[in-house]
Amino acid sequence: MPAPTLEELAPPGHDPVTDPYAVYAVLRARGPVHRVLVPGSGECWLVVSRDAARAALTDPRLRNDIRHSASWRTDGGHALGRNMLQSDPPLHTRLRHLVAGHFAPGRIAALRPRVERVADGLLDALPARGTADLVGRYALPLPVTVICELLGVPEGDRGDFHTWSRELVMPTSPEAAASAAGALTGFLTGLTAHKRRTPDDTLLSDLAVAADDGALTAQELLGMAFLLLVAGHETTVNLISATVHGLLTHPAQLDRLRAEPELTERAVEESLRYHSPVHASAFRFAAEPLELAGTRIAAGDPVLVSLAAASRDPAHFPGPDRFDIGRRTQGHLGFGHGLHHCLGAPLARVEATVAVRLLFARHPSLTLAADPATLTWRTSTLLRGLAELPVRLGPARPAPAPGPG
Numbered sequence: 001m002p003a004p005t006l007e008e009l010a011p012p013g014h015d016p017v018t019d020p021y022a023v024y025a026v027l028r029a030r031g032p033v034h035r036v037l038v039p040g041s042g043e044c045w046l047v048v049s050r051d052a053a054r055a056a057l058t059d060p061r062l063r064n065d066i067r068h069s070a071s072w073r074t075d076g077g078h079a080l081g082r083n084m085l086q087s088d089p090p091l092h093t094r095l096r097h098l099v100a101g102h103f104a105p106g107r108i109a110a111l112r113p114r115v116e117r118v119a120d121g122l123l124d125a126l127p128a129r130g131t132a133d134l135v136g137r138y139a140l141p142l143p144v145t146v147i148c149e150l151l152g153v154p155e156g157d158r159g160d161f162h163t164w165s166r167e168l169v170m171p172t173s174p175e176a177a178a179s180a181a182g183a184l185t186g187f188l189t190g191l192t193a194h195k196r197r198t199p200d201d202t203l204l205s206d207l208a209v210a211a212d213d214g215a216l217t218a219q220e221l222l223g224m225a226f227l228l229l230v231a232g233h234e235t236t237v238n239l240i241s242a243t244v245h246g247l248l249t250h251p252a253q254l255d256r257l258r259a260e261p262e263l264t265e266r267a268v269e270e271s272l273r274y275h276s277p278v279h280a281s282a283f284r285f286a287a288e289p290l291e292l293a294g295t296r297i298a299a300g301d302p303v304l305v306s307l308a309a310a311s312r313d314p315a316h317f318p319g320p321d322r323f324d325i326g327r328r329t330q331g332h333l334g335f336g337h338g339l340h341h342c343l344g345a346p347l348a349r350v351e352a353t354v355a356v357r358l359l360f361a362r363h364p365s366l367t368l369a370a371d372p373a374t375l376t377w378r379t380s381t382l383l384r385g386l387a388e389l390p391v392r393l394g395p396a397r398p399a400p401a402p403g404p405g
Contacts, residue, residue, distance in 0.1 A: 019323060070301065138240070
């Protein structure tokens with residue numbers, strides 16, 4: 001008998017795409033680990049409690065390399081190189097070491113003035129009043145601009161890059177995803193080749209030099225470029241828009257933020273916990289038989305850790321379904337945990353904090369321009385975010401002086 005899908009496990013009349021958290025609560029009440037069917041990926045073990053999630057994310061017997069899967073035969077010819085997310089030590093260690101310094105908190109802090117200038121420019125381009133889609137006009141172009149500048153993607157190519165990226169992380173069809181993979185592979189291959197011929201001061205240029213020195217293979221260079229560019233903006237788009245959504249749909253919390261703008265960083269952390277833009281980890285695969293939170297996992301079985309479910313575990317977060325920017329959020333799994341904790345977390349935090357602070361400083365009377373129930377949440381196995389966020393801007397204020405988040 002096949003395992004049930006989340007839709008089949010949802011309470012009657014409940015839409016798990018709009019609100020998956022009720023399903024996770026039902027599962028968590030039954031136990032920390034469950035067999036489920038993920039459409040397009042097959043059956044797996046889904047981890048829904050925080051303690052079991054942390055254990056799974058640090059268990060060396062659960063590997064990220066898909067070749068440990070009992071069902072793996074081929075990547076179908078569509079894999080974009082080899083990257084950190086889909087590798088284990090010692091390969092993961094070597095790859096991460098090559099780029100970790102570029103995302104260290106001190107280096108990211110130095111980028112903050114540039115992030116503020118990009119955000120201010122995008123806010124300047126919004127209408128003085130009226131309505132706008134905050135995803136397309138603000139939450140998306142801000143992290144796209146920053147990561148593309150950091151890595152060295154030409155401005156004229158950034159629109160196509162995002163289109164291919166979005167199709168790969170939230171595919172509309174297998175054919176469209178394969179086409180996007182091919183297009184993005186060609187683009188990144190050409191871009192890295194250009195960086196090798198004409199080095200500059202961007203991260204992709206540094207990686208191309210590392211490849212020439214033998215520190216990276218051609219496939220690893222391609223995989224690194226793909227992961228940094230895609231992961232470097234897709235999750236932050238969702239984080240910015242989800243944080244604004246959380247504030248606009250919880251007026252008391254927004255009033256508190258307006259009175260205490262120094263809480264912006266805590267609002268972002270609560271959004272990471274409450275909305276979980278990175279909804280689940282990448283699949284892990286059991287390299288040997290093991291027991292996880294009392295459940296026997298066979299060798300080769302896939303395991304999916306729900307970061308979203310873990311971050312709403314009432315055993316660690318009292319009143320977990322309440323959005324509270326004053327909450328102590330330590331221990332949420334919004335950026336994962338263990339060896340694969342998100343390398344870009346410092347950058348995402350800076351971008352989201354700057355974006356939210358400047359948005360409400362410039363548009364203090366910002367409100368939603370749509371019924372929250374009508375908003376569309378785009379989901380994939382790994383990510384969840386708003387397709388659009390229509391807002392009424394209200395009268396705009398001049399840009400404030402740069403300041404702390």
